[in-house]
Amino acid sequence: MDCCSPSRRQALLWAGVAAAPLAFAAAEPGAAAAAMPKDALLVTDAEVVTVTDSSVVITWFTGSATQTDRYGAPAPVPADTELLLGEPGNPGSTRTVYHDTAPTAFHHAEVHGLDPGRTYAFTARSAGQDAQQSTLQFPGTGGSSDAPGVFTTLQPPPGRYLFTLALSNDLHMGEQTAGIITGNWPPAFQQDPGLPPYPEVMLEALLDDLRKPDRGAEVLLVAGDLTSEAKPGDVARVRQLLDGWGTLGTDYFVARGNHDRPHVGADYAACTPIPYATDHHDCWGDVFPYPRQTLSVHQVGGLRIVGLDTTTLDAAGGTLDDGQLADLAAELRRDKDRPTLLFGHHPVTYESAVTTAAGPAFDLDQTKARQLEALYHRTPGVFLHHSGHTHRNKRTFMEESQSVEFLEVAATKEYPGGCSLVRVFTGGYQVNFYKTRADLARQWSQRTRGEYYGIWPHYTLGTIADRNHTVVRDLSGLTALRPR
Structure with a gap:
């Protein structure tokens, strides 16, 4: 059974907004950029992905204007990676600050040492050509600083740095085809023969990045969908990879997503049946010891972290059982002022529901969502709720209150492919989304930009303000963590 087949309305919504794909003549992959005339080389898809108080990450792609890959997209053409920064309105101030001559089609330029709160003009360049922006972002809550050719660094949170949390979701271990809504529609994407499965490529790239000092x-x-459909081998594999990074319940924490729900059928018969629906077997729960519709509570440096199970038994949308809500209310009452971060798979807010492409029923049941928000209103320590499911970066708030940030984080397993880091200080925190950097991960992310007839980046990347922002808040009761 596929829990996530869309309704006719949802399928028509995607069809109605999908732009027609660009047409290219089929051909073999092109030669290196240096051997191509300028009008045959595309330098495109420039994105200001990450903006911190002292750094920026900008990515782009170089491809052939005349030759295509097997999906009809521009064939990759390797070239150099150059980033120039300067003062807005002063072209003479622009200087090269990053230049990697190693040829690649999937460009990733990261520069540190920038000034906080400063606006920079930038030019991303390969083979002497300026990269063009191809993704349109609509302003979200709090506005957006998105503008072609410029970015503004953040102000750092006040106080002393304490620790960094990584927020991720939608790993989909075991998935073999990306971008399908129903049946064989729309055209979808697969990994190239001979390469590792893309969910493993993307998760391993993420875990490797998180180990590095600059992350x-x-x-x-x-926050959910660790697997594609909770088959025993896929659950075991994702646990194996995560355990290679750290210890469950100490270094990493998980919540169940709708793809991780108990399933029916022969593939699941050896797993534990659930007592209230014995034809459903919980293979995910056999590996990750969190029963369905129960919460988990953890402490990290004085921060209370609460994992919520928002899954239904056989549907893509989410809910919270009355028992789990009661348990959460009791937990929050015990220490109302303790800094608290919650995470669960399904988005919560009304703004999220009405802007979700698949419709409000795809998110948390709105009656339960309002009850959850009411709990947060009564709990001053709650400041952040992390979710996945929509595969997009989006920041929303409760109606008439910005006391709690609700942060949807884009999927790890496909474009834009990464996670959000929350750097915690005594006087607040900073959120930054990062794409993964491994070569195969950048290649797969570029391929899956083409999902849903090419509209995927416009929906999932989010504005700079959605994925990069600083929040001032008293977190002085927290303590630093010892290095891993």
Whole structure:
């Protein structure tokens, strides 16, 4: 059974907004950029992905204007990677700050040492050509600083740095085809023969990045859909990879997503049946010891982390059982002022529901969502709720209150492919989304930009303000974590 087949309305919604794909003549992959005339080389898809108080990450792609890959997209053409920064309105101030001559078609330029709160003009360049922006973002809550050719660094949170959390979701271990809504529609994408499965490529790239000093995550939260359909081998494999990074319940924490729900059928018969629906077997729960519709509570440096199970038994949309809501209310009442971060698979807010492409029923049941928000209103320590499911970066708030940030984080397993880091200080926190950097991960992310007839980036990347922002808040009761 596929829990996530869309309704006719949802399928028509995607069809109605899908842009026609660009037409290219089929051909073999092109030669290196240096051997191509300028009008045969595309330098495109420039994105200001990450903006911190002192750094920026900009990505782009170089491809052939005349030759295509097997999906009809521009064939990759390797070239150099150059980034120039300067003062807006002063072209003479622009200087090269990053230049990697190693040829690649999937460009990733990261520069540190920038000034906080400063606006920079930028030019991303390969083979002497400026990269063009191809993704349109609509302003979200709090506005957006998106503008072609410029970005503004954030102000750092006040106080002393404490620790970094990584927020991720939608790993989909075991998935073999990306971008399908129903049946064989729309055209979808697969990994190239001979390469590792893309969910493993993307998760391994993420975990490797998080170990590096410039990311430095001490704790990882995975908000659901760890697997494609909770088959025993896939659950075991994702647990194996995560255990290679850290210890469950200490270094990393998980919540169940709709794809991780108990299933029916022969593939699941050896797993534990659930007592209230004995034809459903819980293979995910056999590996990750969290019964369905129960919460988990953890402490990290004084921060209370609560994992919620928002899954239904046989549907894509989410809910919270009365028992889990009662348990959560009791937990929050015990220490109302303790800094608290919650995570669960389904988005909560009304704004999220009405802007979700698959419709409001895809998110948390709105009656339960309002009850959850009421709990947060009564709990001053709650400041952040992390979810996945929509595969997009989006920041929303409760109606008439910005006391709690609700943060949807884009999927790890496909474009834009990464996670959000929350750097916690005594006087607040900073959120930044990062794409994964491994070569195969960048290649797969570029391929899956083409999902849903090419509209996927416009929906999933989010505005700069959605995925990069600083929040001032008193978190002085928290303590630093020891290095891993």
